[in-house]
Amino acid sequence: MNLELLRTYYPGGTNGELLLGGTKICNTIELPWKGNQRRISCIPEGKYRLQKRFSVRHGWHLSVMNVKGRDSILIHPANDAKKELLGCIAPVLQLTGKGKGSASRLACERLEKALFPLLEKGFVIELTIKKV
Numbered sequence: 001m002n003l004e005l006l007r008t009y010y011p012g013g014t015n016g017e018l019l020l021g022g023t024k025i026c027n028t029i030e031l032p033w034k035g036n037q038r039r040i041s042c043i044p045e046g047k048y049r050l051q052k053r054f055s056v057r058h059g060w061h062l063s064v065m066n067v068k069g070r071d072s073i074l075i076h077p078a079n080d081a082k083k084e085l086l087g088c089i090a091p092v093l094q095l096t097g098k099g100k101g102s103a104s105r106l107a108c109e110r111l112e113k114a115l116f117p118l119l120e121k122g123f124v125i126e127l128t129i130k131k132v
Helices: 104-120
Strands: 002-010 013-020 023-030 046-055 059-064 073-075 090-092 094-097 100-102 126-131
Touching: 002 023, 013 104, 023 094, 023 100, 023 104, 046 104, 059 104, 090 100, 090 104, 100 104
Parallel strands: 002 126
Antiparallel strands: 002 013, 013 023, 023 090, 046 059, 046 126, 059 073, 094 100
16 A cells, blocks of 8 residues: 655755545645755655554654664654654644644544554555655
8 A cells, every 4th residue: 555745845844745545634744855864854755664653752653664874754743844853754734834734633643543454454555755
């Protein structure tokens, strides 16, 4: 199963749309592209496997696996990429600026509701990231 992230890049942040089977689930915010530098850049375009993961800080969430030169890339709530993200992807319901959005917790719940049951049944979910 394929989840698509269609990105638009800006100097102040990266905005996107997440689509599952061609249907939009939510928008996304990320840090701007800065050559895949740890903690200050979004991750490169490409195809990545998603995995369900638990941490004390974020509870159950999604992890983006096998990002070259990076680790601990998560999909978790945040409404301001520059203030709250260190290279991760944040779902949001509404985009409010470049790298900014609103209702991130609700967007994460929507995404998890769509993907967690599939992952629990053993489906492989790949995230394909590309420029619009």
